[in-house]
Amino acid sequence: KKPADKLTQDESASIMLYTMGWDPPEECLYVALNNTLRAIDRQNALRPWYLYLRLFLNALFRLPLLAVTAYRGVKLDLSRRYIEGETIVWWGFSSCTTSVGVLKSEMFLGKTGNRTMFNIHCKTARDIRKHSFYPVEDEVLLMAATQFKVMGSLDQGNLHIIQLEETTPRHPLLQPVPIIGSLSTYSNPPSDSTAASFDISTEKSKTHSNKSQIDTHGAAASNTKKTGINSITGQVRS
Template sequence: MAISGAEEQFDYRILRLTDMTEEPMKFLAPIGGYQDMPLVSLEQAVEPLTSLLPAVQNYAYLVKQRCDKPADGLTPDESAAIMLYSMGWKPLDQCLFVALNAALRSADRRNLKPWFLFLKLFLTALYRLPSISRYTVYRGVKLNLNERYKKEKTVMWWGFSSCTTSIELLQSEHIVGKTGPRTIFCIECNSGKDIRKHSYDPSENEILLLPGTQFKVVGCLNPDSNLHTIQLQEIQPPVTILQHPFRLDHLQTKPVA
């Protein structure tokens, strides 16, 4: 079994921070059905995915071995589900994150059915982590996306959205850089999940936004002709877009210090 190396992880990190270009930019049917599935082990949760991701069982086994005593009160299977999401392998288009987000962004909700067991485990883990509020995180891409994000527009990101707490990281040459057309998103989030303690690479300082997160474009700045800075504010949709994996009575929201 080939183990995901530093180069694969770096390429995968870039992909997760920049994949907003794949968003359909339209409203789709809500995400549900998975919440009625049983909570199973990671090995069982990825079984329906083997036809889509031939190597997924190998990597599920690998991350499970690294989650003996997970933080935040998560079970080893819950922590391993987060780690599997954050792990990259080649070919990148057969990584779990890429295929999962493609299904979440599909207008045909039947494409989500093979993912129901994994979504149940993964989202249970994420909902058990405290949400961070009133905190700014960043994403970006080496493209001009200004036309898609006009001020006062309401948009929804249907995939899992990986963000960084470091704008300096985002501006590194391998991600957005400092020359050529580029767009930086400054996102005020209220429900982000800090997954660092469960990430395959804890140094990534990753904040994860859940599928179906809605934003209002509150500002568009152009410091120069090639740099477009878009300010997004997370807002609460009037209807439930992502069904909760379990009852939320005991969950907490906390600001990040």
């Protein structure tokens, strides 16, 4: 059977592999990849990932863009890291769901303890349901280095709701695979910029983001208005 969305079998498999989880959780592909995307020495750290990233990005850029409201939950209080009106960036790939009911499960957000739910107005989400290992979760994927504006927040006791709106950075740092391969360095670009081509910025303070709502390590962000950014581009060659 041919994969959906006119992907090759290898391209579809690269998405499924990304969405899979196993024990120990810290050795899952999505955890390792996103930790690498957050590394200060990202240019060198990404080298072992080039072949996988080329396949993975080829697959993702062939999927249609979705302008949807998506949800993401973590079992942490991240409210202090999201200030209304500020611009933030999630440097890793971020899995979300379009069905808020999915977050009820204890595997995701649950109903007790400190929790943060993100209500995200997306412009460029990718619908990966037909390729995900967990198709019933109505999963969409936000690309690495996606930029948001914090629109507001609501404190409901142990549940913190944060509203985000995807915005377009002045200097796009993740581009379709055929463009991948250039090497550039920007020193302290404008405050509302993010970074690039497989080309993701390195920043000098807090940068946390994770694969999905099931990742309890947290989904945090970086405020580009307060941090100088050194941009790098990884070369992903065939």
